[in-house]
Amino acid sequence: MFDKTYRQRLEADLAQWEADGVIAPAAAVSIRNALPPLSPGVNIAVVVGIVGGLLIAAAFLAFVAAHWTEIARLLRFGILIAGMVVAGGLGAWFAAKRRTILADLCASIGAVIFGAGIALVGQMYHLGEDFAGGMLLWSIGAFAAALLTESRGALAVALVAACIWTCMRTYDAPDALHLPFVAVWLLAAALALAWNSRVAAHLVAIAALPWWIATSLRFEFDGAQPSFVLANGAALLFGAGLAIAAAPSPRALRLGTVLSIYGAFSLAVVAFLEVTTVDDIIRFRTGSAPAQPLWVILCGAxxxxxxxxxxxxxKRAGEILAGCSIGLALLAAPLWPVSTAGEPWFAYAALLCAMLSLVVSGMLDDVRPRIVAGWLGIAGVIAGITWAVKGSLLRRSAFLAAAGVVAVAFATALNRALPRAGR
Incomplete structure (x- = not known):
């Protein structure tokens, strides 16, 4: 909460209140003294230092790589260990000096060197070619570094390695869900909650997407339509984020807010994909199996x-509309097969209503990312409907015109029903 933007706004408000006589000068001084000191940000010197450190590290790695075959195996292993020790030592020194950004960078570099060490040791001693297993080992080591140092960079390295691991395991065994990644993701979410870090929350939210994408693209698994599977994943991420943010804890509020934002944007993207990948523009599903497995439907519910x-x-009306938006986006999946002989007008209407509900939800709750996601979803759905290959373009124009008339009539009714201050 006490970040730089908030402090600048508070300082401007205090100055204005003091000038207007709302608060006494002594009260303004007391408020300023009660605030904790700002953590040091990224200034020019820190940026130049980071670039210099990265250049030195790159030069060291290039020199070692150029002479790799000439170096004895034991010495190679010692170089890798020394690199991790030096990175950890510098990180500890920067942490003692309260240079948290540089300390985080050192922990991240140590995690990257650990991953390179796994690959190089495997190459030196001709270990089994289980690349996915190596990624898992790398992720475990990076998670350990993140736990010990609270490094956001190390957490990012761990999540990247874990995402590669789960994508490879999903590709190797497409007929089974790769559930171990869920446990890894929950561990990362617990770290983000414990650290109360927005950066970690963003990393966790992004890491949820590759698993759902890889799972949805497993064509051998029941012939599922990828966009419908992704819709349920977006629904779960959106709904879970809202539920976590509703908990009476600032930590939960921060994590849940970030997850719900990514869920809202994912829902908007999925609404566009449902139109473009199901209605003959890009067709993934060719079999006659159910479009959604049962576990996917349960996730959406x-x-x-x-x-x-x-x-x-x-008690927020906007979150009720958010739930309606999720439900309408999911409703499009069973509505599509009903219109196999013609055009899926009801599915189109459900998606348009879902995105409109998302926009109104964001406006009622004053959540700007949700508003942006809704508008992007509306634009994507309208574009998909307009340029779909299947069906008559004249009928589509009539449908869009009718939808516009309904929207204008609805807006007129709202304008009359709501008080002037709440419009």
Whole structure:
């Protein structure tokens, strides 16, 4: 909460309140003295130091790589260990000097060297060619570094390695879910919650996407339509984020808010994909198997339930509409097969209503990312409907015109029903 932007806004407000006579000068001084000191940010010297450190590290690695075959195996191993020790030692020294950014960078470099060490040791001693297993080992080591140092960079390295690991395991065994990654992701989410870090929350939210994408693209698994599978993943991420943010804890609020933002944007992207990948523009699914496995449907239902439960806790009307938006986006999946002989008008209407509900939800709750996601979703759905290959373009123009008339009529009714101050 006490970041640089907030402090600048608070300082401007205090000056204005003091000038207007709202608060006494002594009260303003007391408020300023009660605030904790700002953590040192990234200044020019720090940026130049980071670039210099990266250049030195790159030069060292290039020199070692150029003479790698001439160096004895034991010495190679010693170089790798020394690199990790030096990175850890410098990180500890920077941490003692309260240079947290440089300390984090050193921990990250140490995690990267650890991954390079796994690959090079495997190459030197001709170990088994299990690349995915090596990625798992790298992820474990980077997670250990993140736990010991609270390094966001090390956490990023761990999540990248874990995402590569789960994608490779999913490719190797497409007929089974790769659930071990879920445990890894939950561990990362617990770290983000414990650290109360927005950066870590963003990393955790991004890391959830590759698993769902890799899972949705497993064509051998029930012939599932990827966009429908992704819709349920976005629903779960969105609903779970809202539910976590509703918990009475600032840590949960920060983590849940970030997760819900990524869930909202994912839902908007999925709405666009549902139109473009199901309606003959890009067709993935060729079989006659169900478009959604049961576990996927349950994940989507859980997202809707969590969003509505959050609305019941917070008493926010916007979150009720968020739950409706999730439900409408999921409803498009069963509506599509109903219109196999013609055009899926009801599915189009459901997606448009879902994105409109997302925009209104963000406006009611004053959540700008949710508003942006909704508008992007509306634009994507309209573009997909307009340029779809299947069906008559004249009928599509009539449908869009009718939808516009309904939207204008709805806006007119709202304008009359709502008080002037709440419009």
């Amino acid at each position: 859980a997202g809707v339930i969590l969003a509505l439960a959050s609305a019941g806790i917070t």
